[in-house]
Amino acid sequence: MKIGDKIKELRELRGISQRQLAIKAELDPSYLSIVESGKRTNITLDVARRLSAALGVNLEELIESETSDKNEKMSIADKLREIRTSKGLTQEALGQLSGLGRTYVNHIECGRIPNITIQTAQKLAGALDVSTDDLMEVKTSDKAGLPDKSMADMLKAFTSDFADKLQKLEIIEIPVRGVIPAGNPAVEEEIDLGVIRVPREVVEGKIDRVFALKIGGESLSGDGLHYGDNVLIDPDAPIIDGKIYAVRIGGTEVLARHVYKENGHLRLESSNGEYKRLLATDVEIQGRLIYQMRKL
CATH class of the missing domain: 2.10.109.10 (Umud Fragment, subunit A)
Structure with a gap:
């Protein structure tokens, strides 16, 4: 069962409308409608957590039908667009909140900027009120996203690189x-x-x-x-x-x-x-x- 069908089934079992579920999960109603209609086939972990809490089910129950697809995670462009629209934000609004500007956000979502730095990911995550790990949850083979490394590994690499540069400035x-x-x-x-x-x-x-x-x-x-x-x-x-x-x-x-x-x-x-x-x-x-x- 697709994630949209699963959400719709659980919602109807509880006798609540799309709008009521969206408000309870703090999502934009139009976004929820897109997910249930199947036009949006993936949702972020943050969105899944909100919906499972609003529906009164555990996270595994909501996404069990999607388990086999979890190895094919979203690109950074799709992930950013997914989270932004789920928050009811425009590219202009996200650009202002993150300090990156609408054009830069648009270029990321369109794939014109295939890689983003940790600092950029942190700015976007902060503006979207999600963790950096949620935003960076991209598939391993996706070169259009961020490297498949933990934050600790990337921080270690950044620190090592910074130390090398600092030594060169000695x-x-x-x-x-x-x-x-x-x-x-x-x-x-x-x-x-x-x-x-x-x-x-x-x-x-x-x-x-x-x-x-x-x-x-x-x-x-x-x-x-x-x-x-x-x-x-x-x-x-x-x-x-x-x-x-x-x-x-x-x-x-x-x-x-x-x-x-x-x-x-x-x-x-x-x-x-x-x-x-x-x-x-x-x-x-x-x-x-x-x-x-x-x-x-």
Whole structure:
């Protein structure tokens, strides 16, 4: 027996009208009419509980005919529409109550938004006055709904993901070893200029090897690098044409330039037209620029 027929049978046995049952179960009368007519073939657990209480029967008795179908649960779109209409709410009203807006609610119910977050589910459940579990009761294979996980599992996954993101935002101190000319080559001089502070995610996996240098010229101004800016250098980064590297020329002079491989030597280019290109064979790559911090 279909759920609509079961409700109608129990209602008529008790001699009450659709309207009386709807009022007693705190449902919209038009919604109950749709269920009994068979136009609505599924009802939510919350609705079933209300009806069973109003009819004076236990929940199992009301839904026993539907037991074999319980593995095929509703999609999140159908579930949301089901609960909303059972409450007599329009999409506009639900959008206002949840703070999500009518358009967003409409897109969920139409399947244009195939997945909703836990936070969105909580807002909708709160506005509909049902538990999040009732709203998220979707079939396992339904990719248009929420993942088939318990709230505890999803909360654990969310907490773990949040912890990972928080760790990546941890501030790391990197030593500034000296000034790198971004102008004409100059003799290398390593000095202690303190430290710079960057998010851990910038140097993830490279913390033990990266170091910082301070820009000492304007040859890379076209890249947004100016005198006094700090840059992070990764000495193990591979050479890729066009990337910016700290290089040593002739064993002593250092500078920062775009590096290109060309016929057995390296071409060093600036991004400022006032500086000429350099062709060199006696070049030692000190490392690639992987991050820059503008001077405040």
